[in-house]
Amino acid sequence: MTRVLALHLDETLALPMDRNHSQSIRRHIAYKGQLDYYCVITKTTDTAPQAAHSPVKGMEVLPTNSANRYVFLRDTYKMASRIISEEQIDALTVQDWRWLGLVGLLLRHRFRLALNLQLHSQVYNNPYRRRESLEAWM
Numbered sequence: 001m002t003r004v005l006a007l008h009l010d011e012t013l014a015l016p017m018d019r020n021h022s023q024s025i026r027r028h029i030a031y032k033g034q035l036d037y038y039c040v041i042t043k044t045t046d047t048a049p050q051a052a053h054s055p056v057k058g059m060e061v062l063p064t065n066s067a068n069r070y071v072f073l074r075d076t077y078k079m080a081s082r083i084i085s086e087e088q089i090d091a092l093t094v095q096d097w098r099w100l101g102l103v104g105l106l107l108r109h110r111f112r113l114a115l116n117l118q119l120h121s122q123v124y125n126n127p128y129r130r131r132e133s134l135e136a137w138m
Helices: 023-032 069-087 099-111
Strands: 003-008 037-042 059-063 091-094 114-117
Touching: 003 069, 003 099, 023 037, 023 059, 037 069, 069 099, 091 099, 099 114
Parallel strands: 003 037, 003 091, 037 059, 091 114
Antiparallel strands: none
């Protein structure tokens, strides 16, 4: 089996289990069922800080509690570097292909990890969405 670190933007993952009713946390718990160890670092702000928690044995959710979105990237890189070193991570999965994708690439090269880059989008093959802006088109 494998030890995986996930980098996410979904702040609902950081909510304590007694307050978390999202499908997202249930999906991540199911992922953990296929792994030896699963750690999720997710974006949260220092204005609504969350505590780290373990939804199930062998799974950790680590909120960044960052001051802003730019500091979030630095915080994620530092937290991920520590977890990769301490937990002998085998693979990295990244939810966002833009900024978190860049963090994932940096970590991949530094630690020689397998990288899974997820692309969640309504842009592909959607001519109406592509007309909205240059960013959407690209």
